[in-house]
Each structure stands twice: as structure tokens, then as C-alpha cells.
């Protein structure tokens with residue numbers, strides 16, 4: 001029976017290129033250049049705005065009131081809580097709201113977010129959740145991976161709070177809810193459908209790796 005883990009196993013190399021990206025390793029070592037992290041944070045503000053549209057699409061793609069409530073909770077979490085937290089966090093890194101609201105969108109950001117939205121528009125709610133999964137679940141996995149490494153540097157690491165946000169209990173509970181949701185839906189599909197989902201999952205994973213690279217290159 002396919003599971004969320006089978007999706008990862010189907011694109012192991014791409015998954016590792018995302019989870020173990022240089023950007024991630026430099027975060028864990030505390031050696032990442034501040035300007036790269038700032039570039040990443042700024043683009044992530046624009047990413048979160050597009051991500052909230054994806055939850056809006058999930059509301060639209062829902063079949064019943066239970067699915068609508070679940071998608072609406074995702075949308076509200078981003079719009080009412082996470083965007084504000086991100087703005088506060090950016091402030092601590094010297095980035096103002098005025099700057100955030102006047103940013104050009106980097107190509108890697110456009111590619112990833114519009115791909116997610118397109119996968120959801122073409123497909124059904126499961127396709128959309130699979131396109132969002134590297135984002136919703138991958139960050140928790142990569143933060144855990146960082147903490148398991150011998151080179152992990154917690155002491156005096158300027159990125160410690162960022163890492164710990166994604167290893168925290170609250171985030172892991174949300175991540176597990178998403179894994180359970182996906183596993184339930186994957187239990188009822190045939191191998192042809194699974195292969196369609198592998199394509200979406202692999203593409204979204206590759207686009208996540210490109211997002212890290214955009215941070216390292218400070219590219220637009």
C-alpha cells in the first residue's frame with residue numbers, strides 16, 4: 001500500500017538534494033551569510049502570500065464541509081498568524097514591512113508557487129496536497145535532519161530559533177496531521193494514480209531545492 005514514505009522513496013535523490021541542500025547545512029552550522037538568509041526571508045514573505053492562495057484553492061476543491069473547514073483553517077493560519085509572525089521575524093533581521101511590500105518576485109519563487117497552484121487547478125484536492133507536501137512536511141524533516149548531524153552547531157547559531165521552530169512539538173503535530181491525511185488518501189489509489197502523484201511530488205521537491213539555491217545565489 002503506498003504511503004507518504006513511498007513518495008519520498010520514489011524520488012530519493014531529489015528529496016535528499018532538497019533536505020540536505022548547502023543552504024540547509026550552512027543554517028545548521030551557523031555559517032550561512034546573513035545576506036543570503038535575508039534574501040531567503042524576503043522571498044519567503046512572497047511565497048507565503050502565494051501559499052495562502054493555495055489554501056484558498058483547497059477550499060474551492062473541497063467536496064464537503066469537513067474538507068472546507070480543514071482548508072479554511074490552513075488559509076486562516078497563514079493569513080491571520082503566520083504572515084504576521086514572518087513580518088515580525090523579518091524585522092529582527094533588519095527587513096521592514098515597506099521593503100517586503102515592494103519586492104520583485106524571484107524566478108525560482110514564481111516557478112514554485114505557480115507550479116503548486118497549477119497542479120491543484122488541473123487536479124483534485126489530493127494532487128494539491130501532494131504539491132504542498134514538500135513544503136508542509138519537508139521543513140520538519142530537514143530541521144530534524146540538521147539536529148542529527150555531527151556538525152550541527154546550536155551554540156551561538158544565529159539561525160537556532162528558525163531551526164527550533166520546525167523541530168518544535170506544535171509544528172510536528174501539524175506535520176503528522178498532514179502525513180495522516182495523505183496516507184489515508186493514498187490507501188485507495190492504483191499504481192497509475194500513484195505515478196501521477198510521484199511526478200507532482202518530485203517536481204515540487206525539485207522546486208524547493210531551487211528555492212534554497214535562490215537564497216544562496218541571492219538571485220531574482
Ligand SMILES: Cc1ncc(C[n+]2csc(CCO)c2C)c(N)n1
Pocket residue numbers: 044047051077078082134135136137139208211
Ligand atoms: C519555500 C518554503 N517552503 C516551505 C516553507 C515552510 N512552510 C511554509 S507554509 C507552512 C505551513 C504552515 O502554514 C510551512 C511549513 C517555507 N516557509 N518556505
